[in-house]
Amino acid sequence: MSATLDQKMQQLTPLGQRLPWVVAGLALAVLPHVPHIAVWTLLIAALATGARMMIEVKRWDLPPKWVRITLAFAALLGVAASYRTLNGIDAGTALLVVMAGMKLLETNSTRDLTVVVFLAYFALFAAFLYNQNLLLLPYMLFTAWLLTATLMRIHQTESMPVRDAAGATAKMFLQALPLAVLLFLFFPRLPGQFWAVPAREKAMTGLSEEMTPGDVSELSLSSAIAFRVKFEGNPPPPRERYWRGPVLHQFDGRTWRRAGTPYTPQEVVSSGPTYRYRISVEPQERNWIFPLDMATGWNRERAYRTGDFQLFARQSQITVLTSFDLESNPQYVTTTELRKDLRHWDTFLPSTRNVRTQELARRMREEAGSDEAFIESVLTRFRSEEYYYTLQPPALDANAVDDFLFNTKRGFCEHYASAFTVMARAAGIPARIVTGYQGGEFNSMGGYFIVRQSDAHAWSEVWLNGRGWQRIDPTAAIAPSRIEMGLDAALSEAEDVPGRAFRSNAFFSKVRLAWDAANTFWNNEVVQFGEAQQRWLLEKLNFDDARWEYLVVALVLAMVGFFVALTAYLAWKFRPRSRDPVAHVYEQLCRKLAKRGLPRLPHEGPNDYVDRVAQSRPDLAPQLTELRTVYVNLRYGPTPLATQFSRLKFLVNQLQA
Amino acid sequence: MKLDILPRLHRFARRWTRKRHGVDPDPMQLPSKRIYIIPTSLGIAFALMLFAMFIGATNYANNLALGLTFLLGALALTAMHHCHRNLSGILIRSGNCEPVFAGSVAKFQIALENGAPLPRHEITIANDHGTAAPVLVQANGRSTLHVELPAPKRGLLTLDHFEIVTMHPFGLFRAWSHLHMNLTCIVYPRPSDRRMTPPPVETDTGGAQEAMKGDEDFAGMRPFHPGDSPRRIAWKAYAREQGLQVKLYAGTAVTSHVFDWDSLEGMDVEPRLSQLCRWIEDAYAEGHAFALKLPGVDIPANVGPAHRQHCLTALAMFES
Numbered sequence: 013m014s015a016t017l018d019q020k021m022q023q024l025t026p027l028g029q030r031l032p033w034v035v036a037g038l039a040l041a042v043l044p045h046v047p048h049i050a051v052w053t054l055l056i057a058a059l060a061t062g063a064r065m066m067i068e069v070k071r072w073d074l075p076p077k078w079v080r081i082t083l084a085f086a087a088l089l090g091v092a093a094s095y096r097t098l099n100g101i102d103a104g105t106a107l108l109v110v111m112a113g114m115k116l117l118e119t120n121s122t123r124d125l126t127v128v129v130f131l132a133y134f135a136l137f138a139a140f141l142y143n144q145n146l147l148l149l150p151y152m153l154f155t156a157w158l159l160t161a162t163l164m165r166i167h168q169t170e171s172m173p174v175r176d177a178a179g180a181t182a183k184m185f186l187q188a189l190p191l192a193v194l195l196f197l198f199f200p201r202l203p204g205q206f207w208a209v210p211a212r213e214k215a216m217t218g219l220s221e222e223m224t225p226g227d228v229s230e231l232s233l234s235s236a237i238a239f240r241v242k243f244e245g246n247p248p249p250p251r252e253r254y255w256r257g258p259v260l261h262q263f264d265g266r267t268w269r270r271a272g273t274p275y276t277p278q279e280v281v282s283s284g285p286t287y288r289y290r291i292s293v294e295p296q297e298r299n300w301i302f303p304l305d306m307a308t309g310w311n312r313e314r315a316y317r318t319g320d321f322q323l324f325a326r327q328s329q330i331t332v333l334t335s336f337d338l339e340s341n342p343q344y345v346t347t348t349e350l351r352k353d354l355r356h357w358d359t360f361l362p363s364t365r366n367v368r369t370q371e372l373a374r375r376m377r378e379e380a381g382s383d384e385a386f387i388e389s390v391l392t393r394f395r396s397e398e399y400y401y402t403l404q405p406p407a408l409d410a411n412a413v414d415d416f417l418f419n420t421k422r423g424f425c426e427h428y429a430s431a432f433t434v435m436a437r438a439a440g441i442p443a444r445i446v447t448g449y450q451g452g453e454f455n456s457m458g459g460y461f462i463v464r465q466s467d468a469h470a471w472s473e474v475w476l477n478g479r480g481w482q483r484i485d486p487t488a489a490i491a492p493s494r495i496e497m498g499l500d501a502a503l504s505e506a507e508d509v510p511g512r513a514f515r516s517n518a519f520f521s522k523v524r525l526a527w528d529a530a531n532t533f534w535n536n537e538v539v540q541f542g543e544a545q546q547r548w549l550l551e552k553l554n555f556d557d558a559r560w561e562y563l564v565v566a567l568v569l570a571m572v573g574f575f576v577a578l579t580a581y582l583a584w585k586f587r588p589r590s591r592d593p594v595a596h597v598y599e600q601l602c603r604k605l606a607k608r609g610l611p612r613l614p615h616e617g618p619n620d621y622v623d624r625v626a627q628s629r630p631d632l633a634p635q636l637t638e639l640r641t642v643y644v645n646l647r648y649g650p651t652p653l654a655t656q657f658s659r660l661k662f663l664v665n666q667l668q669a
Numbered sequence: 670m671k672l673d674i675l676p677r678l679h680r681f682a683r684r685w686t687r688k689r690h691g692v693d694p695d696p697m698q699l700p701s702k703r704i705y706i707i708p709t710s711l712g713i714a715f716a717l718m719l720f721a722m723f724i725g726a727t728n729y730a731n732n733l734a735l736g737l738t739f740l741l742g743a744l745a746l747t748a749m750h751h752c753h754r755n756l757s758g759i760l761i762r763s764g765n766c767e768p769v770f771a772g773s774v775a776k777f778q779i780a781l782e783n784g785a786p787l788p789r790h791e792i793t794i795a796n797d798h799g800t801a802a803p804v805l806v807q808a809n810g811r812s813t814l815h816v817e818l819p820a821p822k823r824g825l826l827t828l829d830h831f832e833i834v835t836m837h838p839f840g841l842f843r844a845w846s847h848l849h850m851n852l853t854c855i856v857y858p859r860p861s862d863r864r865m866t867p868p869p870v871e872t873d874t875g876g877a878q879e880a881m882k883g884d885e886d887f888a889g890m891r892p893f894h895p896g897d898s899p900r901r902i903a904w905k906a907y908a909r910e911q912g913l914q915v916k917l918y919a920g921t922a923v924t925s926h927v928f929d930w931d932s933l934e935g936m937d938v939e940p941r942l943s944q945l946c947r948w949i950e951d952a953y954a955e956g957h958a959f960a961l962k963l964p965g966v967d968i969p970a971n972v973g974p975a976h977r978q979h980c981l982t983a984l985a986m987f988e989s
């Protein structure tokens with residue numbers, strides 16, 4: 013089979029023999045785009061490629077120029093119509109793929125093939141814009157290598173074996189690597205963007221601006237990572253690991269919404285320990301940072317905190333993994349005054365919904381006598397009556413809270429938080445829902461916490477006179493282990509939790525954490541390498557006052573160093589080496605004599621040459637005569653001896669002309 | 670306008686390098702400082718692509734994309750060094766150049782010798798009249814290339830300039846060097862059309878004139894020329910390691926012409942030489958002996974390719 017394939021390849025023109033390699037390189041470069049690119053563009057490119065290969069095999073003529081131009085223009089319009097823009101990476105990538113196909117269709121020279129390889133490089137580049145995963149890196153490097161080897165092969169007149177080209181390009185990549193690393197480290201990172209990038213619309217799992225019963229439990233099925241946190245020093249105890257997200261105020265009887273809040277910045281008085289940490293937020297649809305409740309220190313240029321204490325990044329969307337250095341105090345007291353309109357805002361309930369709950373709450377409030385006692389009695393009700401904590405709660409009707417409290421009695425954190433908040437509001441206590449995450453998995457290898465979507469959580473905040481906003485987590489009442497030990501421990505054994513078995517296996521767990529640690533290192537040190545790291549690097553290199561001018565100086569020095577080193581290395585590799593040691597020593601002798609003004613003439617053999625030199629320098633005659641005898645014997649004699657060779661070397665070294 | 674500037678620049682650069690380097694020795698080991706290198710149009714396209722990548726990577730603040738851009742950039746610069754190294758230190762030696770007739774194209778043989786322990790890829794030589802197919806010169810190996818030059822008129826044709834070029838490894842850079850070795854090629858006059866009949870034949874007897882003894886008398890030996898009958902080869906002499914010799918016999922009938930300059934009275938110099946050239950070519954093709962008489966040149970009758978070359982060279986170099 014392979015023999016016939018080889019024969020068939022032999023029958024093709026040199027261009028035809030090179031074409032499949034270019035196509036393979038292009039295919040590898042386009043492959044990472046398959047998940048997000050419009051299918052028709054891939055089909056068009058594949059079709060064009062197939063057509064071109066067919067033309068080559070059948071030795072047909074290429075389609076006329078006007079056909080190719082029409083096709084290319086139609087493809088351009090197609091992309092514009094399908095993406096409604098030509099700006100941005102989505103449309104750009106689609107255009108790239110289509111145009112690579114069109115270029116292949118008209119490929120008729122080495123030059124065209126080279127352009128296709130360039131387009132493949134660009135597709136590879138675009139793939140990095142979508143995904144900077146560590147896992148992708150070896151694949152990308154392999155593809156770049158293959159493309160470069162192909163580039164070398166298409167520029168050879170005689171066909172070059174793949175092995176040779178791969179070996180030669182691998183060496184060149186290794187030689188180029190130091191400069192690439194230096195450029196990466198020292199090239200000044202330009203802040204900001206050259207042009208506005210249209211936001212990518214891509215559904216991502218994560219918390220949203222509203223909460224309907226079932227939302228958080230659905231989110232809990234996802235093991236996608238929301239963010240990672242690395243503490244300086246000891247982390248807070250598990251019961252304090254509340255990662256604060258959106259605060260929801262508006263309730264329609266079933267769904268909670270964030271909706272525009274009229275809150276003005278409020279003061280926070282903190283006590284107890286301050287935790288300093290770095291949070292690395294995975295890409296999401298919003299600009300939410302999830303600080304440890306309560307964030308007290310952040311970079312004002314990069315983030316801001318709203319009146320209801322949610323922390324936002326100043327960019328419109330966190331599109332790439334982004335880190336923030338924060339400070340938090342889990343023990344705090346907020347402002348103790350609440351404006352009248354805000355009090356009204358946070359005690360509002362639709363009067364026609366969940367009527368039974370509201371009645372119950374009012375009755376309990378009367379019985380309790382104080383707000384604090386009321387809260388305690390509600391939590392006691394959850395704890396002592398037959399309420400269950402489950403990931404698969406039954407569906408609820410329009411009066412969701414009534415249905416849950418009096419009928420189903422099965423719910424996840426959002427059910428309890430919602431029910432509690434409604435009861436508090438009905439009792440006249442300002443209350444709101446806080447969504448976010450709770451807990452997190454500690455990665456001992458990387459020394460950081462991983463917080464996943466499955467750690468999503470919802471709790472309540474109530475306003476108590478004289479004490480300000482207080483966190484009340486009804487889930488802690490019904491399932492205390494959820495707060496202390498995480499979701500897997502809190503749910504009953506019978507419950508089907510995705511990945512629980514995987515997580516509980518010690519070996520897999522270790523592998524998983526090691527991989528995550530490697531990924532985190534990669535993300536922090538490479539993906540997010542920027543101005544701050546460059547400054548740190550310069551300080552390490554003893555540039556005291558780190559300025560970008562020094563980066564330029566470092567860069568120029570690095571470039572010059574690279575050029576000198578590479579030139580010297582190549583000169584050393586290409587130095588002529590005499591494979592014949594005897595000839596080498598004889599050449600040494602000739603050079604020595606030439607320096608004394610007695611160069612060997614082109615026609616002279618050793619005998620004539622030595623005779624002539626001996627005549628003009630009688631003082632050297634005895635040495636030279638012996639030298640000649642030894643040399644001639646080594647060179648032409650029947651049995652050259654190793655001792656003779658060392659004698660020859662010795663004589664040449666000793667010669668004091 | 671644009672079409673005018675480029676060749677002019679090219680000519681200017683050529684004159685400048687010629688003035689700067691003078692005539693090169695033969696053989697010549699190409700020193701690094703003689704090599705020029707600039708990006709090809711593909712190289713410029715590659716640079717533009719890298720620039721676009723750089724802008725994109727910076728715009729999206731994407732470090733890996735930036736890393737790929739830097740890696741490809743560094744690779745291009747490494748390729749530049751390899752391209753330069755590919756020529757540097759190569760030994761260029763002139764080969765022979767077969768004489769040609771005026772109006773045809775002379776092919777100068779150039780040998781490239783690689784003393785390095787690594788192969789040199791895709792090296793070619795070129796001049797204004799064409800480029801040879803690139804060759805791979807193996808480690809410690811040697812390759813021969815041809816450079817062509819039209820020979821419009823008879824005399825000594827000088828190849829005063831050629832370039833050694835490489836675009837290895839990726840075609841992104843073109844490294845080249847101008848060489849001025851003053852290689853020469855003899856250009857014979859163009860043979861005229863068969864219009865004039867050759868001068869009458871003198872059937873002569875080769876070897877000793879006095880004896881008309883026929884084919885059987887041994888009269889000596891001369892070196893073998895292609896076309897001699899194998900029956901006349903002196904195999905005994907060959908066995909004595911005296912080389913291939915042909916036995917000559919007295920009385921061998923030889924058809925012999927005398928091509929005389931003076932017999933073509935009234936013609937201009939070049940047509941006369943062309944006519945003589947035509948006669949020589951025809952006589953040689955038929956295996957006749959011929960003698961050539963020019964003012965100041967008198968070549969006795971003989972046969973064989975060496976004689977032909979001798980005579981044609983005399984025509985080529987006549988009064989020059």
